[in-house]
Amino acid sequence: MEQRFSYHHLWEFTKEVFIRMGCSLEHAKLASEVLLAADLRGIDSHGIARLSGYVRLWEAKRINAQPNIRIVHETPSTAVIDGDAGLGLVVAPYAMEVAIQKASAVGTGWVSVKNSNHFGIAGYHAMKALEHDMIGMAMTNASPLVAPTFAKERMLGTNPIAVAIPAKEQPPFVADFATTTAANGKLEILQRKNQEAPSGWIQDKDGNPSTNPHELKDGGALLPLGGDREHGSHKGYCLGAIVDIFSAVLSGANYGPWAPPFVSFLPLAPDPVGEGLGHFFGAMRVDAFRPADEFKTHMDTWINRFRNATPVAGKQVLIPGDPEREMYHQRLQDGIPVLAPVVKDMKDVATKFNLNF
């Protein structure tokens, strides 16, 4: 069902694919690193499995392999960036770097991005702030799959939020989560295995709760974090909406149901309200608030205290980022498992570009 490949092997192949698409060597290397960060951290839906999707978007001329990424508006602590339809995998690192530079200068930096594409995992970008003793934030809007509370219609993406916070002796706190009950990737796994979804993950086309993971193909929708009104789905809807507005209304990208689909076979909205997909990044220097060493020492205390909270029998309290970090070390050493259909996709891509895989 799956084969294991070394990180290096996948990275080399991915880099070559991006080069054949017309990316510069620098962009191809960077895009490969960002894409595979998902596989290393165990978020398989956002990594190498999407490579063929990027290729198809490029073939459909929805991705510009040689973008002129630029700041179109700025203040000392903010910027809006036009991604020029580039790979989100290279637009996002550029934008995060601008946020970090602004934070270096005035304490914090906040960057909203338009005219971009899917940027891989949000956590990768947020974590870039850590090496500068900054708190990093990253979010993005995405193809509409999620129905707001009381709606039948798909209006929002899974719109993830990532926040990375440095510590001293402890590994950093890294939260990275979709603002839905379950990420789309988890649903895809259930679809593949023909298993039922838990209640609160999806609804059918009429807005009734459903446990059928294939419901989305039939007009159903993912549900905001909370699942239903009684369990706080209006809060998940708020979170998804905030991500959408910060990423796309602030920047001038397409928002809500106008967000462009990741799959190239779905048409773009005929009446766009902006350009491409939107992202939002933030960086806050911790020493803009208190001495960095003091802050990081208290983060160690915070992390230690929470990790040692009295657990439910048989369980252990985790710190956000723990499972992904463990996965990272394991996969860097043992290789990355790739499912058979993804291997086939990659072979097709290799054939298309006259590459070996």
Place this chain on the structure above:
Amino acid sequence: MEQRFSYHHLWEFTKEVFIRMGCSLEHAKLASEVLLAADLRGIDSHGIARLSGYVRLWEAKRINAQPNIRIVHETPSTAVIDGDAGLGLVVAPYAMEVAIQKASAVGTGWVSVKNSNHFGIAGYHAMKALEHDMIGMAMTNASPLVAPTFAKERMLGTNPIAVAIPAKEQPPFVADFATTTAANGKLEILQRKNQEAPSGWIQDKDGNPSTNPHELKDGGALLPLGGDREHGSHKGYCLGAIVDIFSAVLSGANYGPWAPPFVSFLPLAPDPVGEGLGHFFGAMRVDAFRPADEFKTHMDTWINRFRNATPVAGKQVLIPGDPEREMYHQRLQDGIPVLAPVVKDMKDVATKFNLNF
């Protein structure tokens, strides 16, 4: 069971109580406005019902009625404020004003606050940014009542997040929500009525799911938004943790299980890790990203599109802030209903201070 009072009547009484506690006239007026903003917006647990609690905290010398609220550290876009153990109801407006001033100067302003107390509803503070064509944010940590995913122990408060976003013709987008499945106030209502709580709101002292609303008095805990792991409670835990860290670790307040209790009969932690309670505020000038008129016109489009999303039969899709705004207009006109036990509490407060109620 309840009596109605005009906003003005409650405001006058509340103001007099704060004056008798030793607040300046200016602070007493402001604190009354902030406190009653909760009642006007229908968040009854955070308004006049808490007045006697503030008095008891003052009697226990945990609230300083004449605080010297001051900036202890700042950069062009950030500040840390020491609330000097003042009422959160006056410390928070001061801090939000600093955030707004910083945003006026450099695009955004971010303020973390230590040594404060309960600040009323987060939404009030976030909304202060709206009149400046800014996006406002407010969050606070609070007494530990919430168990992280897989924990038996209460480690976090209900740690609310508020985000207010201006529009043009449309009323603003105002999200204001606890990062738990249900706010503590909703549980108090069930306790009073001896009704069962929905699943996913609480757990018992051993970490088992429970529907008994009295569980918290017996060592149980509120659950993070999501309810359990399968429904994304780790995401609610992340959100509560981020609020805690931004509010208290950045500022130097008490965090996690060290956060001071609102009720004066519970002791403070013997080993504090900071000073008082913490808050976090943000203000972003929308024209630090794109022209304000353009942004607000697109917010109108966003709001219209979401309000008109195809609804589930018999329902209507709401914009965050809709229900509270409707309640606000209704209660300003028809008066604020106050439950009998709260009326009794207020009469006791009146007697204590030689006031009429």
